[in-house]
Amino acid sequence: MFFLLALLPLAVMAQQVTESIKLNQVGFYPQGPKVVIVTGRTGATQFYITTTNGRDTVFSGALSAEQKSQHSSTYTKKGDFSLFNKRGSYMVLVPGVGHSYVFQIGDSIHIDIAKATLKGFYYQRVSMPLEVQYAGRWHRGAGHPDDAVRIHPSAASAQRPAGTVVPSPGGWYDAGDYNKYIVNSGITMGTLLSAYEDFPRYYQNFSINIPESGDAVPDILDEIAYNLRWMLTMQDPSDGGVYHKCTNADFDGMVMPGITKAPRYLVQKSTAAALDFAAVTAQAARVYANHVPRLADSCLRAAEKAWQWAQKNPAVLYDQNELNKKFTPAITTGAYGDRNVKDEWFWAASELLVTTGRKVYADTVLRRTQDSLSVPSWANVQMMGYYSLLRHQTVLPQSVKAIVPQLKGSLLQLADAHIGNVERSAFATVMGQSSRDFIWGSSSVAANQSILLLNAHLLTGDKKYLTHAVSNLDYLLGRNATGYSFVTGAGSKPIMHPHHRPSVADGVTEPVPGLLSGGPNPGMQDKCTYPFTEPETAFTDHDCSYASNEIAINWNAPIVYLAGAVEALQKELRIKNEE
């Protein structure tokens, strides 16, 4: 041992920081899991945790046998230093390979991630200036006012013929583009509202320095309300139908928001939009009841009206190609064209049932429980209904209470399917159990898998789900085949060039902080140049790459939930007999 300790300083100094050592670049909880991955072929068999000057070794461990990843030609060895629990700053040293970035071990280690990713939504606000006291270097003008947008011919009605001008200000820009889409707001808002519903005490004093900070409402609810008020403008007051989106005809160029004066349109009502809207406003109605009662009342009325519209219009899909054959101007922005709305029915019914207890909603819930269940995405929100029903199981009517064991069983079955083989995977993360995890917005797949596991943890108290949920936070913050932290401004090697118009156009070197990059996507639909093209490496930190490196509200919301939940639950990571 003495021999080793004496030699190590020299070894460290001789070695460089290497990107072959991949780990959560932010850090670890003292009692939490701690895993490091060494990529590339190496004869090394040991790893060392050292002080940041490399002088002292504080822990050493054996590297696992070499593994070939299933999702790329990457070889890995794994090191586990979970047993090392001393707070401080450290590096990982692997002789012959180099040393890692500096990371921390500490309490509340992810609080900055939890706050920055929620603040990310503030930076997406439409129609209001981002002032320097809140936005720092990223302050900017108001962007699109959206106080006078036009009814697109696809959305014309007797009361609102094509060209009618209506206000639809506010909300969040969807992503790297400047449009506003109801379907994608659906899962985004549901996820953020659920973060609050699951951890209300945690968010009570969770301040993120937005203009509303300091009022009586928790900041997370103030931020959500900014988009909620916009969503309410998207409902046609005469029939309760909900427009699919508020958009330019074509994407703006890579300029600051509001520079172009292209007309904005409310485009075609759709069943998916109505039901996602109904789900969000129904959930908001109960969440805001004690905080902003008038907003809550408006939400409930809006939710029931949207539901009624959907009942009369149960299969109005949004098909942009068909739409463009019939109407001008052609609309070429994001489609969010969901072709299956069974899950939207289930989610809307679930939220309306929890909020109102009415039988009509229970009937739909009961009819739809055999439908397939998956980790949620913008196009599949079935699981969002499960989360809410199980969270509020005590207030459900008897008929639905009777199926709670079945709902819980299905959720846990899916959770268990995600953790069965983690130890055998090359990065030891829940993410990447299947190649299909690597799709457009794969980072949100990772975060949503963790939310599933966190729900399993909340329902059972079983720590294994929580521990596995942390593995995907580690994935997003650096323990992945690309070596990037996918959150702007976080970690030692964060992405720097997201496909995000303000970040490209604002003249500030650092991108807007707290935004989650889409992540590896072997589809590479943007045709940019990718240095690697296999499923888990098909990523390029270039602003050209909207298919792998855009940011989007439905990707940010689940990392807000994940980071906040892990922070709120960090004490439960402790090994029981240490308490």
Ligand code: G3I
């Ligand atoms: O679902 C299929 C899957 O079954 C198949 O295995 C896989 C193989 O490639 O494809 C999957 O579908 C992909 C889907 O994303 C997965 O969510 C589609 O190919 C892919 O085209 C689709 O991409 C969507 C993209 O818009 C293009 O329409 C993304 O989900 C969606 O997040 C993205 O959203 C855009 C908005 O349109 C505009 N604003 C920015 C936003 C983010 O990029």
Ligand code: 9MR
């Ligand atoms: O910038 C757009 C991005 O937000 C979308 O996700 C993406 C796919 O719909 O499209 C991007 O816009 C591109 C357009 O589709 C094609 N021409 C180049 C645009 C990017 O500069």
